[in-house]
Amino acid sequence: MIVAVDGPAASGKGTLSRQIAAHFGLRYLDTGLTYRGVAHAMHQSGHGFDDVDAAVAAANALDFTMLGNMDLRSDEVGEGASRIAVMPALRKVLVERQRLFAQGAGKGAVLDGRDIGTVVCPDARVKLFVIASVEERARRRTHQLFGLVEGPQYDVLLKSLKARDERDMGRADSPLRPAADAHTLDTTRLTIEEALERAIALVNGAYLE
Known part of the structure; x- marks a missing residue:
C-alpha cells in the first residue's frame, strides 16, 4: 500500500x-525533509549550496531515519534546500532513494x-x-x-x-x-x-x- x-x-x-x-x-516520509537534510549536511561540512558534487555525495550518505533528529527547520537550511532542489543530479539521487523507501519491506x-x-x-x-x-x-x-x-x-x-x-x-x-x-x-x-x-x-x- x-x-x-x-x-x-x-x-x-x-x-x-x-x-x-x-x-x-x-511508514511515513516527508520528502521535503530529505532536501533539508542534504542542505543541513552541506552547511555542516562547509560546502556552498551551489556545489553539485557535494550535494550528490550528501544525498547518497543521508540517513533517512535521522531526519527527525536533525535541526532542519532553520531559515538557512530552508533556503539551502530551495537552492539545491533545482539540481537535476541531486533530484535523481533523492528520487531513487525515496522510491526505495516506498517499496521497502513492510505493509x-x-x-x-x-x-x-x-x-x-x-x-x-x-x-x-x-x-x-x-x-x-x-x-x-x-x-x-x-x-x-x-x-x-x-x-x-x-x-x-x-x-x-x-x-x-x-x-x-x-x-x-x-x-x-x-x-x-x-x-x-x-x-x-x-x-x-x-x-x-x-x-x-x-x-x-
Whole structure:
C-alpha cells in the first residue's frame, strides 16, 4: 500500500500524511525533509549550496531515519534546500532513494512532497493532491510560527508562499502539479479530522474493496 500525497506548502499535507500513516500502520516520509537534510549536511561540512558534487555525495550518505533528529527547520537550511532542489543530479539521487523507501519491506508507506504522484511513485494506487487557498495557508503558517493570524508577519508569509508556489509550479524539473489520476482535497474550510476522514475513505475505496 503506497499513498502519494502532494501539494503546496502549508496546505496541511504533512499533518494529513502523518495521520494517514498512523491510521493504517504505514511508514511515513516527508520528502521535503530529505532536501533539508542534504542542505543541513552541506552547511555542516562547509560546502556552498551551489556545489553539485557535494550535494550528490550528501544525498547518497543521508540517513533517512535521522531526519527527525536533525535541526532542519532553520531559515538557512530552508533556503539551502530551495537552492539545491533545482539540481537535476541531486533530484535523481533523492528520487531513487525515496522510491526505495516506498517499496521497502513492510505493509507500505505514505510519502508527501511535491512530485510524489507524478515522479516518485507514479504507480501509487492512491494519490492525493492537497490544496488550500494561499490566504488560508498564510494564516495557518502565521499561527503556527507566531500564534497570530494577521499582522505584518502574515503579509510577509503570504508574499513568501506566493513566490514559493510560483517557483515550485514553474520549475522545469518535476514541477508541482497534480497527477492525472490524483484526488484533489481542498482543506481550506476543513478541519484536520474532516480531511483525514475523506482521505481514509479514498484509501479504503482503493485498497480494501
